[in-house]
Amino acid sequence: MSEERTGFRLWAAAEPDLCAIVTADDRRISYGELYAEVNRLSHGLRTHAGLRPGDTVAAVMTNSPGLVALYLAAMQSGLYLVTLNYHLTAPEVGYILADSEARVVVGSARVEDVVVDAAGKVPGIQVFVDGTPDRARPLSALTADMPATSPAQTPAGSLMMYTSGTTGRPKGVKRPLSGVDADTGALTYVWLFREFGMERDAFASWLVSAPMYHSANITPAMGALHAGGTMVLMDGWTPEGFLRRVQQCRVTGSSMVPTHFYRLLQLPEAVRAGYDVSSLRYVLHGAAPCPREVKQRILDWFGPVVYEYYGSTEVGTTVARPHEWLAHPGTVGRPASISTLRILDELGNEVPVGQTGIVYMRQGDDRIEYHNDPGKTDGARRDGLMTVWDVGHVDADGFLYITGRAAELILVGGVNVYPAEIEAALISHDWVADVGVVGTPDPEFGEVPQAHVVLADTAPDPDTALAELRRYLADRLAKPKRPESYVLRDTLPRDPNGKLYKARLTRAEEASA
Numbered sequence: 001m002s003e004e005r006t007g008f009r010l011w012a013a014a015e016p017d018l019c020a021i022v023t024a025d026d027r028r029i030s031y032g033e034l035y036a037e038v039n040r041l042s043h044g045l046r047t048h049a050g051l052r053p054g055d056t057v058a059a060v061m062t063n064s065p066g067l068v069a070l071y072l073a074a075m076q077s078g079l080y081l082v083t084l085n086y087h088l089t090a091p092e093v094g095y096i097l098a099d100s101e102a103r104v105v106v107g108s109a110r111v112e113d114v115v116v117d118a119a120g121k122v123p124g125i126q127v128f129v130d131g132t133p134d135r136a137r138p139l140s141a142l143t144a145d146m147p148a149t150s151p152a153q154t155p156a157g158s159l160m161m162y163t164s165g166t167t168g169r170p171k172g173v174k175r176p177l178s179g180v181d182a183d184t185g186a187l188t189y190v191w192l193f194r195e196f197g198m199e200r201d202a203f204a205s206w207l208v209s210a211p212m213y214h215s216a217n218i219t220p221a222m223g224a225l226h227a228g229g230t231m232v233l234m235d236g237w238t239p240e241g242f243l244r245r246v247q248q249c250r251v252t253g254s255s256m257v258p259t260h261f262y263r264l265l266q267l268p269e270a271v272r273a274g275y276d277v278s279s280l281r282y283v284l285h286g287a288a289p290c291p292r293e294v295k296q297r298i299l300d301w302f303g304p305v306v307y308e309y310y311g312s313t314e315v316g317t318t319v320a321r322p323h324e325w326l327a328h329p330g331t332v333g334r335p336a337s338i339s340t341l342r343i344l345d346e347l348g349n350e351v352p353v354g355q356t357g358i359v360y361m362r363q364g365d366d367r368i369e370y371h372n373d374p375g376k377t378d379g380a381r382r383d384g385l386m387t388v389w390d391v392g393h394v395d396a397d398g399f400l401y402i403t404g405r406a407a408e409l410i411l412v413g414g415v416n417v418y419p420a421e422i423e424a425a426l427i428s429h430d431w432v433a434d435v436g437v438v439g440t441p442d443p444e445f446g447e448v449p450q451a452h453v454v455l456a457d458t459a460p461d462p463d464t465a466l467a468e469l470r471r472y473l474a475d476r477l478a479k480p481k482r483p484e485s486y487v488l489r490d491t492l493p494r495d496p497n498g499k500l501y502k503a504r505l506t507r508a509e510e511a512s513a
Helices: 008-014 033-048 067-073 091-102 110-121 182-186 186-194 215-226 238-249 258-265 270-272 292-302 322-327 375-379 419-427 463-475
Strands: 019-022 028-030 057-060 080-083 104-108 125-130 173-174 204-206 230-232 253-256 282-285 306-311 316-318 337-342 356-363 390-394 400-405 409-410 415-417 434-440 444-457 486-487
Touching: 008 033, 008 182, 008 215, 019 033, 028 033, 033 067, 033 434, 057 067, 057 091, 057 110, 067 080, 067 215, 067 238, 080 091, 091 110, 091 173, 104 110, 110 125, 125 322, 182 434, 186 215, 186 316, 204 215, 215 253, 215 292, 238 258, 253 258, 253 316, 258 292, 258 434, 282 409, 292 306, 292 322, 292 419, 316 337, 337 390, 400 419, 409 444, 415 419, 419 434, 419 463, 444 463, 463 486
Parallel strands: 019 230, 057 080, 057 104, 104 125, 204 230, 204 253, 253 282, 282 306, 444 486
Antiparallel strands: 019 028, 306 316, 337 356, 356 390, 390 400, 409 415, 434 444
16 A cells, blocks of 8 residues: 555545445545535634643444544544444443543434533533434534634544453553654554555445444444545444445455354345355454354455454554465464564563564553553553563464463462463354353362353253253363353454453353253
8 A cells, every 4th residue: 555645634625426335325425525624623622622732532322424523523523433332331341531631522412411421420521422412412513614624733642442441440542643744644554554564446436344443343443534535334243244345345355243143144145145245345344253163264254355354553563364364274374564562471581483472562662651540551561561461372474373461370289270261162162153251169179160151042951052062162172261160142342343352251050960
């Protein structure tokens, strides 16, 4: 991808009639129309809301043109943008609004009550709703009487993403503002395009099917606009809805998570074969571990177009291109060109190749901090590198393999057991639709694995299914890794990006001995 024209603003000026967005209800918005709204928002955030570079604006929004415009406005106004999960409760939203020191929050109409109730506990915050509100001001109040032309000054802004908070209060990951202008800031995407080997045709029709409040989705989605492509929106993901959108819009790329893969593969073969996915060129996936068998089946279906990455808001990135993964099944890739990777033990010593340890990384010279939590920042950093407490190893060729999370370690009679390995083995069985493994107390071994399982529709009665799963694992896992008990569930508590809330998995009456 060339630097010759990289950046939404440049594309809008050069080709204003080009289609920027196809909305979930199939409206088409041009680059020129979107740019005008972005500029009005930028002026409004400064003039009507009184924001200045370095201030924070929050969004509790669904996949919508309003969210896209707010993002682009923040990125050319020197603002921090916090994108919140719109499934959160009012107290959860309120905590993040207060902690991030947001001065403005914008919500989608469907979550207006939650946003207004949350903001009511945050003194001085201004509340707007994208749509027709009942209790707040409309987003249009920010853009009223504002010019559609670019502001004279366009300092680059930054996302401030909040950690998932599955094991406690979420924390904002904050980077210093770069100090460059928005057009220069957009050039950071050139690096991303080159790392994945992506040409402009990858973004000709980029499907955003997962919520953009997650960095794994909003980053490539905005990359489509910086590359002059078309962003195709979905508001709510279903397997057939995804396939239908791919076929209808001749989708060339998308960002997905393993949960999407699981659900697609559970469709009957005749249904899968009924949709044309041949337009796909780049399918990016990350955010959660993907079992080898699942990824291999997706590659067999989609072709060698599936690119995996590992990383987080805090640390650097690894990339596994299709041919690399096929040569090193199970890897999450090698460090990107500006990323540093080391595997350390608990004392901070680097471990030998092939040995498991804690994964530490850094992206370039990046130095992040957890907003309002210097203790957590210092605790996660060693020698300029940071960890999110994932555990893994590298092979002789430098490819990284993620074993699990240190926080999820189950110590079975002194043996280290990582749930991710058990989950990968179970999900490979045709009768398992979803699974999560946690530790549960045991009088003899201290704790043992417990599997929370959602059975597929094709599974037989529970007793027969569980007996088969026990036999299946006996051939694949050492005894300490085999679940001592199973809990059958209708669904598992996951967010729309596939993140499993393991803290919510507790022992239940339906557990089978």
